[in-house]
Amino acid sequence: MASKEKEFQNEKQVFSEHIQKAGLRNTAQRELILDIFLRTEEHLSSEDLYWLVHKEDSSVGHTTVYRTLKLLTDAGLAREVRFGDGKSYYEHHYNHEHHDHMICTECGKVVEFFSPEIESLQETVAAEYGFRLTHHSMRILGLCGICQKKDSESAASGAQPRVRVKSVFS
Numbered sequence: 001m002a003s004k005e006k007e008f009q010n011e012k013q014v015f016s017e018h019i020q021k022a023g024l025r026n027t028a029q030r031e032l033i034l035d036i037f038l039r040t041e042e043h044l045s046s047e048d049l050y051w052l053v054h055k056e057d058s059s060v061g062h063t064t065v066y067r068t069l070k071l072l073t074d075a076g077l078a079r080e081v082r083f084g085d086g087k088s089y090y091e092h093h094y095n096h097e098h099h100d101h102m103i104c105t106e107c108g109k110v111v112e113f114f115s116p117e118i119e120s121l122q123e124t125v126a127a128e129y130g131f132r133l134t135h136h137s138m139r140i141l142g143l144c145g146i147c148q149k150k151d152s153e154s155a156a157s158g159a160q161p162r163v164r165v166k167s168v169f170s
């Protein structure tokens with residue numbers, strides 16, 4: 001879609017401006033990392049992104065990917081999200097509507113949702129505590145529909161639910 005191409009052009013512009021302000025050079029490796037990040041509509045850990053980049057250019061190291069993700073976050077292109085498994089994930093931020101996450105603690109499925117009621121309630125609660133809300137990250141942990149079914153089928157298993165966020169490679 002033509003508009004998609006244009007969107008990427010804007011994001012590339014934002015990134016190169018940020019890079020210049022930070023006094024850095026825009027290298028081919030950084031451009032490749034940005035490109036792959038923009039093409040992937042997923043919640044990616046630094047490690048996930050590293051493997052996607054590695055497939056296209058095996059000379060790019062973990063540190064370069066990690067530092068570039070930090071640059072993308074500082075530039076407002078990426079947003080860091082946490083799903084409770086101790087890892088940081090990154091998703092698109094620029095031109096993306098705010099949303100929150102529901103995470104299945106059994107299979108790691110991540111559902112994005114938006115509730116205007118919850119959003120405005122957070123403002124109300126913050127104000128009640130004399131807090132000025134700047135940003136928030138709301139996550140709901142539980143079992144997805146499929147895992148609930150599995151759960152009732154094997155109710156006697158006694159297995160403990162774990163947070164296993166789905167990787168793009170699973």
Ligand SMILES: [Zn+2]
Binds near residue numbers: 119
């Ligand atoms: Zn929210």
Ligand SMILES: [Zn+2]
Binds near residue numbers: 106108
């Ligand atoms: Zn599940």
Ligand SMILES: [Zn+2]
Binds near residue numbers: 091099100101112
């Ligand atoms: Zn998300």
